[in-house]
Amino acid sequence: MSTGDDRLVQSVDPDHPANLIPSLCAKFWTLGWVTGTGGGASIRDDEHVYIAPSGVQKELMKPSDLYVLSLPQTLARHGESGDSDGPIRPSSRVYLRSPARFKPSQCTPLFLSAFTRRGARCCIHTHSAHAVLVTLILEQQGASEFRINNIEQIKGFARGYPHAEVGNLGYHDTLRIPVIENTAHEEDLTEFLEEAMERYPDAYAVLVRRHGVYVWGNSVEQAKGQCESLDYLFQIAVEMKKLGIPWESDIKPTLPRKSIKGQ
Amino acid sequence: MSTGDDRLVQSVDPDHPANLIPSLCAKFWTLGWVTGTGGGASIRDDEHVYIAPSGVQKELMKPSDLYVLSLPQTLARHGESGDSDGPIRPSSRVYLRSPARFKPSQCTPLFLSAFTRRGARCCIHTHSAHAVLVTLILEQQGASEFRINNIEQIKGFARGYPHAEVGNLGYHDTLRIPVIENTAHEEDLTEFLEEAMERYPDAYAVLVRRHGVYVWGNSVEQAKGQCESLDYLFQIAVEMKKLGIPWESDIKPTLPRKSIKGQ
Amino acid sequence: MSTGDDRLVQSVDPDHPANLIPSLCAKFWTLGWVTGTGGGASIRDDEHVYIAPSGVQKELMKPSDLYVLSLPQTLARHGESGDSDGPIRPSSRVYLRSPARFKPSQCTPLFLSAFTRRGARCCIHTHSAHAVLVTLILEQQGASEFRINNIEQIKGFARGYPHAEVGNLGYHDTLRIPVIENTAHEEDLTEFLEEAMERYPDAYAVLVRRHGVYVWGNSVEQAKGQCESLDYLFQIAVEMKKLGIPWESDIKPTLPRKSIKGQ
């Protein structure tokens, strides 16, 4: 039997977080992002945080499988914990609703970082093979940053947290995604994720070496769109590597004819 | 709230453009052509042009998300603009129906070029990874034209605009698709697209470097069929490159035995 | 308007050829076998031959799009044509039912060869990229035969026409598929296909260089199963080539322990 208020995950609205997380995860499963119960997704709806549990078959998840956490109560308890500048500890989390079986996802503190440090509304974590391969290629090069420019899909990314008002990246801009090293326990990634967020205030995503990627957004649509665009770029990057084509290039803007004529 | 006449996008006919664009885009999403809200599609129905908006999740699009533009009114206003030999400017566009949220697609002037310069009925724009990789391989070679011959699927292409009456390409014909350089702003591609259309009067498609491809047709079926055939050829071309097999070959026609015997 | 007897393509039985061809072709489309209206399928039901038309979107085909041909009447007319040892000419074909739009498939005489020369019940033609790539790799080697052994899936093939009673190939057997050169006109392939059938009396499939593959079977299930197995082997063969692993190997049978002990 579940604990807490089941009505929090009962809605006839397909866009309610409790319905959206299962439909998103089923879609992600077909894309190979959440294979073998890996990966996950979380949506914040002002005060409530909806999270897929650990170990669930993502393509078969039901609304009743979800956890619901109170963000204000969790933050209050976190503030009282005497460790309020670090990641939110499990003991600070206040669950308003827990499913009968399953355990909380180990991704929980990482999702909470996206919500509290970036004001995100949705955070997606994938184990996409493309993401993992990109971190392996970078490892060969001793690099901890994925950089790519001059690919149209780069426009699919917002310019980042403090600059949200200035729109998306441009075609000639360089997309930079930090790579953090994987830890034995997923929760231990949290402080490294938060550190990367500080070093890359523009980033909407963090790669985890030999593990996958965390992507967030100011809305579910933005998080999903950025996650799709990023996976597409990772896929192309792996193929570019096989074909001997560098990820960064020095391409001069093509001016429209009128600009050339000075019109 | 939407503006204009909503009845323009309300039909029970699954082949009505307002229903066809969403069903096509959902299919294209599964093919990886319109990932992360990239790409798009437009259908012309004599006087009306139906266009998918910017930034929509293509696999979830609804008829009510579409723009409808009046082609004769747009052309009339364009003619009065004093710049009538160039691409149609946004200020000339006459929308009969606009969705509540969303902005017009940046692909709009490119779709209009296919409709006005080629008399096309449908134009599809994909960000297919295969298309992008082909433009990258060609860039390595300093080339601005994709050429392939002696692959059966080449027969899937019409012989081009001025020769529509002479049917499709043959097996031994060389398919030539021009590549134009990408611009920072998608609208600025328009004049380069039109220029490529002039240089390649036979072409039903234009590749955009590091971006994707525009494909059109005299019907929805033809545009879609040519887009599928082209993506298939791009996919094979990338694999051929990995295997060291050239895209063009000098193969002599195999004559049927009867021809050999002179019968 | 269609001509002939529409009842030939109207049945509530999902296993009726008129329903089976559309459902098979929709499935094949998702596998990338009949992209861009390429490829096709035909089923023989004793006296009737059901054939997908030319130029149809394979994933959207309907029973009413099908041609139905009378095999005995076609053969009788062919016998009277004075050219009865060669492929069946279009003028000999007797259609009992033709769809309103569409033209007969250029694959028609090739399907008929499988039915008349091999007694097949179903013939599938794909443009699978894997098949095309295999023919290109063989071309590099100057070869006109695909050979692979010691892969379990080889057991998915029957031992061939004259030996149907002796079951399927074994793990250590070598699967041999002839490759014929492509012709400018698909009908002209017929005599080369028939010639290959004579040279390879065991084969249930013929590859066509730079084009695709024809696969047949004594039942719809057998033709489909062999086509799937073959495509799987082509896919593995392309990857083996990339990894530098030869398609044929000299592996000694592993005897079960009991055999070793002489039990």
Next chain:
Amino acid sequence: MSTGDDRLVQSVDPDHPANLIPSLCAKFWTLGWVTGTGGGASIRDDEHVYIAPSGVQKELMKPSDLYVLSLPQTLARHGESGDSDGPIRPSSRVYLRSPARFKPSQCTPLFLSAFTRRGARCCIHTHSAHAVLVTLILEQQGASEFRINNIEQIKGFARGYPHAEVGNLGYHDTLRIPVIENTAHEEDLTEFLEEAMERYPDAYAVLVRRHGVYVWGNSVEQAKGQCESLDYLFQIAVEMKKLGIPWESDIKPTLPRKSIKGQ
């Protein structure tokens, strides 16, 4: 007509083994695991063993296509056979229900080994191309063991039969999957499979050279999750090989900052 008690395969519960095997196999078909009637799946429900038949189209299987075997009666008869330390012979199998057409799967004795030697509840056999390619790469290296470490998805595996209580593998652990050589007849694999089970008491899977993989679990969910995770790792391993990245690496654990500070 079927023989035995048809009620054994009739249930309205979607989680009943008779319904679960067809829905799992349809899903596996879309993943390319059971192409061309290859591969299979079996579920044990205490005393009953449900098995997909040989030669069935896996994506179209129905509950009525299944065999049901009595495990206690089969074991009793096996005990009386005088060969009770070896694999269970076909003559010892007691079927409670057999479908009208089809023959028993050649995988039957291998599934029974997982149930009787490991207490598994579900066993899946795939012909996944990724699995076959991994065995081919290992063969080039003269190796009979797949080893990979430092990939997050490794956590998707239980620590193995005798250690089930100690949970799953960790990120830094090395996943080891034995490879056995293929035999001409699938049943003859059984003793080699059982031998590998003895040598690898921790393993939940055995690769079969040039054939595929057997994966089992203490529940359907665990078997399926491990099979998905393994296929994902095989896919990444093949790509790593192409990119020149070794499967095993010597990575030092990344300690959380707090641990570094001694907190």
